[in-house]
Amino acid sequence: MYILKSPVKEEFESLLDKSNEQFNNGNHHDSILLLEEAWDLIPEPKGIYSEESYHLVKDIIATYFIINDFKKAKEWTDKIFLTGFARIDSGEKEFISGKVAFELGELEIAKEFFNIANNKSEGRCFGSPKSTKYLKFFKS
Incomplete structure (x- = not known):
């Protein structure tokens, strides 16, 4: 390092x-x-x-x-x-990128990033209470 x-x-x-x-x-x-x-x-x-x-x-x-x-x-x-x-790659970079894409209205890109983040983190990326709207979107 x-x-x-x-x-x-x-x-x-x-x-x-x-x-x-x-x-x-x-x-x-x-x-x-x-x-x-x-x-x-x-x-x-x-x-x-x-x-x-x-x-x-x-x-x-x-x-x-x-x-x-x-x-x-x-x-x-x-x-x-x-x-x-x-x-360690736990999908955090993709989760952050998904949040930004979501906020910009780039919903297909957001969904792709969230999917990668979800897979890498085994769902833990959506664990924060601040992530509720992103999880709701991802599951829709």
Whole structure:
């Protein structure tokens, strides 16, 4: 497993701290800008830095969900597949991509992603109470 090295690691963590502060103050756009800046610090191929790359993109997408900017979230779901190469594949990337597709009204794509996520996770991807509407859609 690869980890970020100094001084990149310190700069990366500083940006995450600043992003968290902005997020906690309700400045979601500023939080995202800082996260995107942190993304640019991760060397290529970004996916070998499994924990940093995956969690960063997941946080960016989640914040875009909060501000209901699903088009920007979609841009990042394309990138989530370039992250977390060493992570156990439990369908989480597909589930996130399915949620974004659903919110954009791309229902056939959403259903495909949910099907993959459901198979990989053996149904666990729909376990959160926040996932109820996606499960209802998937089962319809």
